[in-house]
Amino acid sequence: MAAPLPTPGVGPSPAEPAGACTSCALAPSTARLARLGLAPGRHDHVVALAGNPNTGKSTVFNALTGLRQHVGNWAGKTVARAEGGFSFGGAGYRIVDLPGTYSLLSTSTDEDVARDVLLFGRPDVVVVVVDATRLERNLPLVLQIRQITGRVVVALNLVDEARRHGITVDTRHLTRELGVPVVATAARRNEGLPELLAAIAQVATADDPPKPLRLTHHDPALEKAVADLAAQVEARFPGVPNSRWVALRLLEGDAGIEEAVRNGTLGDLATPREAA
């Protein structure tokens, strides 16, 4: 739907006039991507990019920011996190590229980095990049992230490769099942990026985003333990948005969450975020 993406260095200058209000509705050239590279300047929204290893997160990151950050096909390439910026529709975005993980629950440095940013960084939008050719393998992470937040956009990436393998994915059905927008992309060809940007903008500005997904367990003993512990977590940290999720992690013996409870960092989740 949106206008085709400008290539860097082509077309109107992407730079906003100095001092211009990038968020006000009167800003000119709305609905146009400006890749701001490493100098995002002021930003209105924070976007985190998550996904399994090797799904093209960094390619999506580069397509959005215009950076040429370390794209490579080996495990653990993005060890810490890379940040960049872009502006779209008159709003500034800071985007954080997270290390690839299969899960937010195992214990490795990469997974801790990803988990901490998602949980404590409280991004306005989490873009989960999934591999359309191995969807089944990628969806568990989507579900885990959906348990933390409803502010999620799923980028169904590598659809070009999926097409070659004769795989088509029913994105509308998937959108309905997951309760969040699913956008088909082929980031290395800029395919689907306008739609992805529109979905990011929509979720970033949503007043009433979907609630975190609440999985029920059919084991009454577990259900009771979770409910009891969740009540204690809420009593100690009023307003924590995902007390059930925290309770489940504590029951699993998740050291990072235990530490956050012990030193009170978990309480930061309850304090309202500074106005964007």
Next chain:
Amino acid sequence: MTLDELPRGQRAVVTALDLRGGERRRLMDLGLLPGAAIRADMTSPLGDPTAYEVRGALVVLRRGQAKTVHVEHSGTPSGSTER
């Protein structure tokens, strides 16, 4: 039977994991959940470790780990997959 008994090239379905804690979590994150189709793909010269194909990816397990994965035969001996 357990996964370490699955002959090379044969398919099975995971029925249970005989593990707790982080190791269980890890295998589940890699796709070894009850109901997952699995195929013994390659074995190293000494028979340990073995690579298994699960949900479009290869996961390599030591024999001790494979012993903790309970599977049920799903028949159809085959060398190639549909992918």
